[in-house]
Amino acid sequence: MALLIALVVLTLSLTACGAEAVAQGVPIIVENPQGAPAGRVPLSAGVPFARKALLDPSILTLADNAGASVPLQTQVLSRWPDGSCRWVLLDFQADMGPDSKPQLMLRAQGPNPAPAEAASAVMDDSGVVLSNGRVTFKITKGASRGVLSAGGASVEILSEVEIGRGDKRITSTTVADALEVYAEGPLRAAVAVYGRRIYSDGLEGPFSQRIEMYAGSSFVKVEDTFVYAHLPGTHAAPQNPLSLWRLRAAGVKGEAKLAVMPFIDDEEADGLAVASDSVAFWGADKPFDLSRHTDEELFGEDTPGIALGLGKSCAALFSLETEPSASDVRPVRSAFAHTTPAVYAASGALPGFAAKEPGRFEAAEEGMRQILGFWMWFQDNDPKGLWGRGPWHGIFDWGDWQTRYSDVNGKPTGWQYLEGRYGWDCNEMDTTLMLWNAFLHTGESGYWRAAVAMSRHMMDVDMINVDYRKYDLPEYVYDPHSYGAPWKEGRDRLFDINTIGMGRRHNVQHWGNGVGDTRHTWNGGVIMYYYTTGNRRAYDAAIAMADMHMQRIWGYACGEYTLSMWCLYNAWQLTGEKKYIEEFKYRLGVIRELQFPDGSIPEHLDFDKKTAYPEVDERGGGGGLAFDYISNALADYHADTADPVARQVLLGLCDLLARAPIRYGDTYQDINYFRGFAWAWRETKDERYLERLKYWLSSMEAAPLAKGPGTEKEWVDSTYELLRQQAWRIRHIGPGVRMMPYALYVMPREEDKRE
Numbered sequence: 182m183a184l185l186i187a188l189v190v191l192t193l194s195l196t197a198c199g200a201e202a203v204a205q206g207v208p209i210i211v212e213n214p215q216g217a218p219a220g221r222v223p224l225s226a227g228v229p230f231a232r233k234a235l236l237d238p239s240i241l242t243l244a245d246n247a248g249a250s251v252p253l254q255t256q257v258l259s260r261w262p263d264g265s266c267r268w269v270l271l272d273f274q275a276d277m278g279p280d281s282k283p284q285l286m287l288r289a290q291g292p293n294p295a296p297a298e299a300a301s302a303v304m305d306d307s308g309v310v311l312s313n314g315r316v317t318f319k320i321t322k323g324a325s326r327g328v329l330s331a332g333g334a335s336v337e338i339l340s341e342v343e344i345g346r347g348d349k350r351i352t353s354t355t356v357a358d359a360l361e362v363y364a365e366g367p368l369r370a371a372v373a374v375y376g377r378r379i380y381s382d383g384l385e386g387p388f389s390q391r392i393e394m395y396a397g398s399s400f401v402k403v404e405d406t407f408v409y410a411h412l413p414g415t416h417a418a419p420q421n422p423l424s425l426w427r428l429r430a431a432g433v434k435g436e437a438k439l440a441v442m443p444f445i446d447d448e449e450a451d452g453l454a455v456a457s458d459s460v461a462f463w464g465a466d467k468p469f470d471l472s473r474h475t476d477e478e479l480f481g482e483d484t485p486g487i488a489l490g491l492g493k494s495c496a497a498l499f500s501l502e503t504e505p506s507a508s509d510v511r512p513v514r515s516a517f518a519h520t521t522p523a524v525y526a527a528s529g530a531l532p533g534f535a536a537k538e539p540g541r542f543e544a545a546e547e548g549m550r551q552i553l554g555f556w557m558w559f560q561d562n563d564p565k566g567l568w569g570r571g572p573w574h575g576i577f578d579w580g581d582w583q584t585r586y587s588d589v590n591g592k593p594t595g596w597q598y599l600e601g602r603y604g605w606d607c608n609e610m611d612t613t614l615m616l617w618n619a620f621l622h623t624g625e626s627g628y629w630r631a632a633v634a635m636s637r638h639m640m641d642v643d644m645i646n647v648d649y650r651k652y653d654l655p656e657y658v659y660d661p662h663s664y665g666a667p668w669k670e671g672r673d674r675l676f677d678i679n680t681i682g683m684g685r686r687h688n689v690q691h692w693g694n695g696v697g698d699t700r701h702t703w704n705g706g707v708i709m710y711y712y713t714t715g716n717r718r719a720y721d722a723a724i725a726m727a728d729m730h731m732q733r734i735w736g737y738a739c740g741e742y743t744l745s746m747w748c749l750y751n752a753w754q755l756t757g758e759k760k761y762i763e764e765f766k767y768r769l770g771v772i773r774e775l776q777f778p779d780g781s782i783p784e785h786l787d788f789d790k791k792t793a794y795p796e797v798d799e800r801g802g803g804g805g806l807a808f809d810y811i812s813n814a815l816a817d818y819h820a821d822t823a824d825p826v827a828r829q830v831l832l833g834l835c836d837l838l839a840r841a842p843i844r845y846g847d848t849y850q851d852i853n854y855f856r857g858f859a860w861a862w863r864e865t866k867d868e869r870y871l872e873r874l875k876y877w878l879s880s881m882e883a884a885p886l887a888k889g890p891g892t893e894k895e896w897v898d899s900t901y902e903l904l905r906q907q908a909w910r911i912r913h914i915g916p917g918v919r920m921m922p923y924a925l926y927v928m929p930r931e932e933d934k935r936e
Contacts, residue, residue, distance in 0.1 A: 206286035208521055209243065211275045213282070214626050215515035223369060223395040223510055226271045226518035227258060227713040228287065229530035235266040235289075242293055243273050244286045251275075251285070252296035252396070254368035258712055259530075259755055262821050267530050267754070270715040272368040274396070274510060275518075287520075296396040299367035309360050309372045311394040311401070316501060318392055318401050320374055325355045326431075327374075327392060329401055331501040334435030338499060340390065340405045342378060343425040346468055350424055351411075353380045355388045363391075363717050370394045373717055378410070386410025387492075387646055391717045398510035402444055403428055404496035406718065407462070408646040409488050412654070413471040422468035427454075427461035428497045440500040444514055448574035449634075450495055460497040463576055486690030487658050490649070490680070492641035493576060494718050517629060519713065525621040526922075532820035533859060535926035537623045542925055544882035546623075549918050551883050551900050553619055556582050556911050557631055563596065564893050578691040580638030582606045586897075587909035593897045604689040608639045609912040610806060610853070613706025615919035617713070622922040636710035639703075640722030642685075642692050649680040649697065658696070666736040666785040674736045682725030687912075699734060699741040700806070702726050704748045705813070708755055720755075727752030731764055733788045739802040742768065742786045743811035750814045754821075765818070772811075773826050777801040780833030782811075803834045804841070805853070809916050812857030819860075828864070835861040839869045843876065850907070852877045852917030859923040874924045880906055881917055 209226055235241075238255035245251050254272035261267045274296070275283050300313040308321035320327040326337045344351040357376040364371035371393040378388040391404040407426045414420035430441055443453060443460045454464025463469055471488040498512065522536035537546060560573045560582060573581060583596045584606040596604075606612055616632035619625070649658070659675050675697060684701030685692060704726040711719040730745040737745075746768060753761040768788055775783050781801025803811070815831040818824060835857055844851050855877060862870040883903045890896040907914040 206244070206288040207524055209271065209273075209285040209287055209518055210520070211277060211283040211285070211516065211518045212626050212629075213277050213513065213516045214630065218278075220513075221274050221276050221397070221508065221510045222513045222516050223272070223274050223398065224516060224518040225369070225715045226273075226520065227268050227711075227715060228271060228520050229268050229525060229528035229712075230266050231528050231530075232261045232267075233263065233265050234528075235269065236264070238266055238269045240289050241269070241271070242288050242290045243271065244288065245275075246283060246285070250290075250294055252368055253293045254364075254366065256364065256715065258715065260757060267528075268712045271518075272364070272715075273518075274368065277513075277516065296367050298397040300370035300394045300396045301366040302362045302364065302370040302372060302394075304360065304362050304372075308357075309362060311370045311372060311392065313370070313394055313396055313398065315397075315399050316394070316401060318394060320357060320360060320372060320392065322357055322360055324357055327390075327403070329430070329499055329501050331399065331437060332435070334433065334437030334501055336430045336433045336437075336439060336499075336501055338403055339429045339431050340378075340388070341425060341427050341429055342380075342407055342423075344380065344411055344421050345424060346422065351380050351382045351421075353378050355379070357388075363720075364393070364715075366396070368396050371717065373721070378408070380410070384410055389718075389721070395510050395512070397508070398512075399500045399502035400440075400498045400509070400511050401500070402496055402498055402512055404444075404494055404718065405462075406492055406494045406641070408490065408492045409471060410647055411471075411489070412652065413488050419468075419470040419472045422470050422472075423463050424468045425461060426463045426493075427459050428499075429459035430499055430501075431458070433501075437501045440498070440502070442498050444496040444498050444512060446514060446579075446634075448572075449576070449579045449637075451575040462493065462495040469576065486688045486692060487655070488690075488692050489652065489654070490645040490647035491577065491692040492644070492646045494637060494641050517633075517714070519620075519624070519629070522622055522624045526926075529820075531618075531621065531922075532817060533856075533863065533923050533926045534618075535622065535922045537922075542878065542928065544884070545878045545921065545925070547885055548881040548883040548903055549619065549921060551886065551903055552881070552907070552911075552914055552918060553616075553628065553631075555896055555900050555904060557627065558890065558896055559583065559596075559893075560631070562893075575691075577642055578605065578638075580634035580636075581642070581691060582612065582635070582911055584609075584687065584912045585910050586904070591905055591908065593901070593904075593909065604687055605691055606912050607643045607685050607687050607701060608635070608703055608706070609687070609701060610809060610916050611703035611706050611919065612911060612915040613639050614703065614709060615706070615915045617706055617709040618919050618922060621709075632706070633710065633714075636707055636716075636719060640707050640710075640719055644702075644722060644726065645680045645683045645685065645697050646725075647681065649675065650678075666738070666787070674734055678732050678734055679729065682722075682727070682729035684726070699730065700738065700744060702729060702744065702748065704751050708751050711755070723755060724752060727761060731760065735787050735789070737786045737788070739782065739784050739786075740806040740810065742772075742788070743782075743803075743807040743814070747810045747814035750818055754817070765814075769815075769818075769824075769826055769830065773830050776830060776833055780835075780837035782807075782830070782834065804838055808834055808838060808857055809853040809920075812854070812860065813920075816856055816860045831857065832861060832864065835870065839867075839873060843873070850880075850913060850917070852880065852914070853920070855917060855920035856923040859920075859927045862927050871927070871929075874927070877917065878921070878924055878928075881921065 243253040256270040258268040298314040311318040316331040342353045359375040361373045374390040376388045378386045387408045389406045393402045411421040450462045452463035452465040454461040526536040588594045620628035683697040704723040749765045782803040784800040784802040815827040819827045858870040
């Protein structure tokens, strides 16, 4: 009976999406964009489900092109408030060639066939053992290395980091303090390792790994995270450079064939050095200088960069097969799996989100394609480059985007590297989620590649991975500008809080300008990376960002405390932990209590103050970035709960902003109001909201290009009018692209014929 009910509910869910026939099920598409060699590949794909549609994911089955069921492993990544599944991760394997694009079908028909050589994870007080009958990997709590074994042979896997030069080089060892199994098999077994990297100069830094094993595979994937825990010099004086970072197989015992290979894109680590026993992610002869790249005198928001706390996560494959098999299952870096935009949209997991439809708002869709196409082309082909280094790739800048192309008069002049915070984007305002939403809306694989790269960059480089309070930092690290709050200035508060999880500001450096800022801490895009792939590092980073926002920080400017609301609610949806929803409701209650009659909300808030708020109440705000963040938070929360307090706050702000003049071509344009006004139109049918949505959509429209641009000049010439209107800043255009699918969702069908 339970199976029958689940089948009926899933059928209704599929009918709602209006895409494939119900009998075919939910499509799961496998892509191999880089044309890897043929073979059997382990894959993970996150699939959303409508509220109440699925209670037990174990009933799901997956059928291949021939209709035969294939082994399937499921894991609930997120639940609806009623306990039903919101996002479910599918682990499976597929045969694929360099040009193949297998499509499987997900149904509710259980049970699943068992895989051959199933993977398992067994944990006890001493550690964790991963095994699949071919190979075994054991990691012991407190130990500094894992042991890979096969057929009586064994080898230790070491993570090695060295800092400095020559006889002053600082070496390191690692200690595992905590272990967590996050995948139990039978298709994939995995353990997360958390601990410390201890350096020979007495300093400590964070250490973490994710080790994954697959059914039928002799390959074990080890993803290692390096966090820089030293202080570099300032300006052009190099100090404490990164000399070596590698994963190495040491001390082979017994007769075995050792294979070691990188599991990263070539562009991701420009210091890559591969040997018979190791993969060095920075193994170049020249140490990586972590001091500033410029002598330019900067101040305030443009203060010098500091690499302390930047991270990088890279992986390698290790095999110790005594009898290599031609049928060995092997991970492929470029391969990925996903469902269709229709399924993402119909699930309601993204409330009020539209899939791209042929013939509907094609000019706006074309504008989005050209905006993203411009930045993606330069990411791979920038003819100028940073200090002559060419495209935006390498060990630390891989995945990030340059944010500005024009001069102060709006004329294209090339990338503005030397304008401090106008250099690297550093994820403002969640351009990571922008790319994920572009993929979920269109299903175009190019957006997937860019979204993965920016997610990985954001969770490592754009997020501070150490607690600044443990270091004697130079004065320039602390933000000297005022937030206008009566009780504390911006710089003072950084002395008091744990900075792990805090985002960085813009700079000419890949790792930002050293000034941690809660206004630069978005976890939505990283969480979407987790929902679509199950990447464990993304989960850890998203929680670190939410926990940073859990701190009640003095000097909260409007754009900061509203962003905290969005990140906290994201964490509640992800984990279901009470601490996040309780803090969210507390802050929402304070905001509602202090909301002004005109709908505005306090410009600053100190959530530790229980009464009075004497000076804070004199000034109202809530537009610009603040509205972007709080509208996303409250639209999600209201969709889940129908809480009238959320409705009051959000409608008050929407009414306020609908009465304000439209800003056009300005900093932080009103296209970042897309989602809030789309929500308000659905709630009220007030024509003011619809008319604004139509106007903002028109500002993003573009005619199809006569041909695909292939040079810098062709890209500038062909997209000039579109990007000029948007001030040539991706961090300002990004919110509009990110939220355009919400605007398209509410557009009346009679608008289809609009020219």
